[in-house]
Amino acid sequence: MSRRFTARLIEKRWLSSEHFLLRLVPEEKTPEPKPGQFYLLRPSDTYDPLLRRPFSIFRSSKGTIEFFIEKKGKGTTLLSELQKGKRLDCMGPLGRGFPLNILSQDSVVVAGGMGIASVFSLLEHFKDLIFIYGARTKEQLFFLDELSSLKRLITVTEDGSHGKRGNTVDALKEVIEEERVTSVFACGPEGMNQSVSRLLKSHSIEGYISFEERMACGVGACLGCVKETPQGMKRVCTEGPVFSVKEL
Amino acid sequence: MNLTVKIGNMTMKNPVMTASGTFGYGAEYSEFVDLNALGAVVVKGISLRPREGNPPPRIVETPCGMLNSIGLQNVGLEAFLKEKLPFLRRYDTPVVVNILGDCVEDYEELCTRLDGKVEAIELNVSCPNVKKGGISFAIDREALKELIGKVRKKVKHSTLIVKLSPVSEDIASISVLCEKEGADAVSLINTIPAMAIDIETRRPALANLIGGLSGPAIKPIGVRMVWQVYQAVKIPIIGMGGIMNASDAIEYMLAGATSVAVGTANFVNPSATVDIIEGIKDYMKRHSISDINEITGGIIWEIKDH
Ligand SMILES: Cc1cc2nc3c(=O)[nH]c(=O)nc-3n(C[C@H](O)[C@H](O)[C@H](O)COP(=O)(O)OP(=O)(O)OC[C@H]3O[C@@H](n4cnc5c(N)ncnc54)[C@H](O)[C@@H]3O)c2cc1C
Ligand SMILES: Cc1cc2nc3c(=O)[nH]c(=O)nc-3n(C[C@H](O)[C@H](O)[C@H](O)COP(=O)(O)O)c2cc1C
Ligand code: FES
Numbered sequence: 001m002s003r004r005f006t007a008r009l010i011e012k013r014w015l016s017s018e019h020f021l022l023r024l025v026p027e028e029k030t031p032e033p034k035p036g037q038f039y040l041l042r043p044s045d046t047y048d049p050l051l052r053r054p055f056s057i058f059r060s061s062k063g064t065i066e067f068f069i070e071k072k073g074k075g076t077t078l079l080s081e082l083q084k085g086k087r088l089d090c091m092g093p094l095g096r097g098f099p100l101n102i103l104s105q106d107s108v109v110v111a112g113g114m115g116i117a118s119v120f121s122l123l124e125h126f127k128d129l130i131f132i133y134g135a136r137t138k139e140q141l142f143f144l145d146e147l148s149s150l151k152r153l154i155t156v157t158e159d160g161s162h163g164k165r166g167n168t169v170d171a172l173k174e175v176i177e178e179e180r181v182t183s184v185f186a187c188g189p190e191g192m193n194q195s196v197s198r199l200l201k202s203h204s205i206e207g208y209i210s211f212e213e214r215m216a217c218g219v220g221a222c223l224g225c226v227k228e229t230p231q232g233m234k235r236v237c238t239e240g241p242v243f244s245v246k247e248l
Numbered sequence: 249m250n251l252t253v254k255i256g257n258m259t260m261k262n263p264v265m266t267a268s269g270t271f272g273y274g275a276e277y278s279e280f281v282d283l284n285a286l287g288a289v290v291v292k293g294i295s296l297r298p299r300e301g302n303p304p305p306r307i308v309e310t311p312c313g314m315l316n317s318i319g320l321q322n323v324g325l326e327a328f329l330k331e332k333l334p335f336l337r338r339y340d341t342p343v344v345v346n347i348l349g350d351c352v353e354d355y356e357e358l359c360t361r362l363d364g365k366v367e368a369i370e371l372n373v374s375c376p377n378v379k380k381g382g383i384s385f386a387i388d389r390e391a392l393k394e395l396i397g398k399v400r401k402k403v404k405h406s407t408l409i410v411k412l413s414p415v416s417e418d419i420a421s422i423s424v425l426c427e428k429e430g431a432d433a434v435s436l437i438n439t440i441p442a443m444a445i446d447i448e449t450r451r452p453a454l455a456n457l458i459g460g461l462s463g464p465a466i467k468p469i470g471v472r473m474v475w476q477v478y479q480a481v482k483i484p485i486i487g488m489g490g491i492m493n494a495s496d497a498i499e500y501m502l503a504g505a506t507s508v509a510v511g512t513a514n515f516v517n518p519s520a521t522v523d524i525i526e527g528i529k530d531y532m533k534r535h536s537i538s539d540i541n542e543i544t545g546g547i548i549w550e551i552k553d554h
Contacts, residue, residue, distance in 0.1 A: 003279065003280075004280050004518055004519070042516070047312040047463070047464045047492065047516075048311050048312045049309060050309055050312060050313065050314060050463055050464070050512070050516060051309050051314060051515055051516065052515070052516065089517075091280075091518065213304055213305070214304075214305050214306075214307050214308065215307075216307050216314060216316075216512075216515040217270075217272075217276070217514065217515045217518075218515075219272075219276045219277060219279075219280070219518070220272060220276045221270065221271055221272030221276035221277060221514070222269070222270060222272075222307070222316070222318070222515065223269075223292070223301065223306070223318045223321050224306050224307035224316060224318065225304070225306075225307075226301070226304050226306065226321070227304065228303060228304070232300060233300055233301060233321060
């Protein structure tokens with residue numbers, strides 16, 4: 001089984017003018033991804049853009065892998081223009097995902113914006129928990145139908161257009177004060193990740209947070225994707241992208 | 249068909265090696281490439297003591313290339329010998345250790361301790377010479393002369409390669425200096441100092457502001473420099489800079505390279521090295537070439553007077 005393979009695009013679905021789902025079928029047997037792991041996709045066969053782009057595994061089921069992507073620049077725009085049937089050069093699953101063995105009914109999952117892409121498969125794996133999901137506006141909250149089967153879904157938006165007005169960190173603070181919380185799993189923008197980490201440290205709650213950094217090789221060879229931690233530089237592509245709060 | 253080439257006293261089963269810093273310590277890519285198939289593995293630059301490198305962001309993509317400011321992060325000599333080298337020794341492939349130091353003494357100690365343990369030592373001279381106000385050895389001829397001369401005395405068994413920087417003024421005469429001081433080979437080119445700015449935030453794309461440009465964008469510069477060096481020296485040349493496929497590799501060899509190193513291409517295509525070896529064989533078949541060494545310096549040219 002190889003972690004480098006070609007896959008055929010079998011479905012592209014737009015969820016907004018900037019957000020889309022890509023469903024791929026690997027043309028050979030590949031290892032099962034774990035929630036929080038990622039793949040490197042090559043957006044073009046030319047040298048511009050040159051490097052592969054990292055994307056979290058959004059969902060996987062027998063023989064298909066799915067990605068939820070936001071259009072940002074050159075690479076993601078090219079991916080958004082791919083036609084059904086196109087073959088893509090992929091590497092993955094890569095990196096360290098979320099530890100599923102500590103998921104329990106006292107777990108809380110937090111996603112800010114595109115962080116949903118990284119935690120969604122975790123929520124499919126285990127539904128008996130609290131999920132806090134935040135975005136700028138209600139238009140940027142996706143998959144609310146699928147998420148309605150969770151034990152509890154708390155939405156927050158910056159403009160108050162869906163759920164509470166506010167941010168995910170304040171919502172998490174409230175839940176921690178009111179309920180028994182033994183573990184937290186989070187993915188969001190850098191600022192949110194930092195605040196969640198501080199909050200969990202101050203409450204001594206076990207936590208796992210998924211981080212992003214610009215990548216080249218994705219396999220630990222180039223040292224391009226490091227994150228500064230108290231124990232030195234850690235490679236997001238191999239020691240991460242999911243880090244324990246204890247490491248931060 | 250003969251693919252074997254020699255760099256100093258290092259024999260390679262084919263001319264394709266990895267470029268330092270783009271292939272980790274070999275293990276990272278061993279799942280994607282058969283390391284036994286490679287001409288040589290060149291590891292990330294090693295210093296006497298471990299280094300933390302620069303803060304992130306350390307990489308950014310630019311048209312047909314990328315900038316990196318890794319800042320020479322590495323595990324240090326001790327950990328390399330104990331934890332990294334034994335893995336590479338399981339393969340039937342020569343190991344080249346790229347080294348860097350703050351001063352001549354650092355290089356001397358590194359060479360003393362590595363000599364005979366690896367097939368070749370590659371001096372990265374693009375580093376600041378701390379004892380001479382941080383001027384790079386690549387720019388300071390006197391310091392470079394002293395460095396190679398002193399290091400040569402320590403390297404008795406391994407092959408000594410000097411890696412040249414494209415910032416050196418007159419690369420041909422620098423290569424002559426390397427040859428005179430006893431280098432067994434030169435490798436070129438290292439990355440080209442460059443910069444990128446995010447115009448929306450007005451922030452530099454790299455935390456370190458300046459990084460090294462690599463990838464297809466620099467290939468014509470590398471080819472030109474290899475050709476100029478080939479005119480000037482007799483020692484073998486390891487050509488690199490933007491080699492993505494077999495055509496690029498052959499272009500470097502026609503310009504004068506005996507061997508080639510593949511860097512940024514590994515990130516794009518993790519099996520680039522072995523794909524290039526296969527492509528070189530195809531080219532040789534197509535042109536009825538029985539010995540790879542015939543390609544080296546095989547460019548046909550003349551300058552016409554008007
Ligand atoms: C482990 C990991 C998982 C990710 N998962 C997803 C996902 O599931 N869905 C999704 O839409 N995006 C995800 N991203 C972010 C995605 O990789 C970037 O948005 C993408 O690479 C941008 O490429 P581009 O060519 O469109 O943009 P570019 O033109 O390269 O850049 C546009 C902007 O994106 C930023 N950027 C570029 N590369 C990266 C990168 N590797 N990481 C973060 N920001 C970057 C640039 O700084 C710039 O501001 C993930 C990133 C990482 C590291
Ligand atoms: C991420 C990265 C790290 C590098 N690290 C080193 C290094 O430690 N020592 C060195 O001599 N060159 C280093 N280089 C330079 C390469 O070995 C090579 O000379 C250069 O990238 C040009 O080749 P390429 O265009 O094929 O990548 C590095 C290059 C990259 C992209
Ligand atoms: S992307 Fe190369 S080390 Fe992480």
